[in-house]
Amino acid sequence: xxxxxxxxxxxxxxxxxxxxxxxxxxxxxxxxxxxxxxxxxxxxxxxxxxxxxxxxxxxxxxxxxxxxxxxxxxxxxxxxxxxxxxxxxxxxxxxxxxxxxxxxxxxxxxxxxxxxxxxxxxxxxxxxxxxxxxxxxxxxxxxxxxxxxxxxxxxxxxxxxxxxxxxxxxxxxxxxx
Numbered sequence: 001x002x003x004x005x006x007x008x009x010x011x012x013x014x015x016x017x018x019x020x021x022x023x024x025x026x027x028x029x030x031x032x033x034x035x036x037x038x039x040x041x042x043x044x045x046x047x048x049x050x051x052x053x054x055x056x057x058x059x060x061x062x063x064x065x066x067x068x069x070x071x072x073x074x075x076x077x078x079x080x081x082x083x084x085x086x087x088x089x090x091x092x093x094x095x096x097x098x099x100x101x102x103x104x105x106x107x108x109x110x111x112x113x114x115x116x117x118x119x120x121x122x123x124x125x126x127x128x129x130x131x132x133x134x135x136x137x138x139x140x141x142x143x144x145x146x147x148x149x150x151x152x153x154x155x156x157x158x159x160x161x162x163x164x165x166x167x168x169x170x171x172x173x174x175x176x177x
Contacts, residue, residue: 021122021143029118033146036095038174039066039075047154047170057166058082064172071095109137119146127158138165150174
């Protein structure tokens with residue numbers, strides 16, 4: 001019986017498990033992210049989508065306005081893409097307490113789940129993405145890192161059936177901290 005194949009498989013799985021990022025690792029990171037404060041008021045963002053090989057596919061800018069009333073928030077995002085197309089997404093956010101958030105938008109399938117720890121937010125959601133007349137449901141794993149009271153960096157991995165399709169890199173700048 002060949003014991004090397006199962007041993008190699010277990011080693012590969014354990015390395016994969018160890019290398020996955022965990023939100024708890026950021027609990028002590030500073031500055032502390034107060035999502036309701038950061039996503040309140042006027043924000044600007046700019047970013048890009050790169051395919052799985054790292055090739056730049058699309059660049060965009062986003063004008064955003066966030067408002068909160070108690071535990072309920074709304075974030076209006078107006079996208080302008082480098083090909084001249086425009087898009088609007090309106091997020092309806094809920095602060096569940098203990099650093100947990102939920103989000104809904106018309107092109108989000110189900111409910112986005114978020115968790116804040118220290119200066120970091122991790123979102124998981126499925127987006128209905130239109131491409132050439134078809135709509136694909138793709139999964140997003142968003143990691144947002146607060147650098148200072150005005151700057152947030154977002155790195156999102158987009159996948160389908162567990163296969164990486166590409167990455168979105170986005171920089172947020174708050175107009176009035």
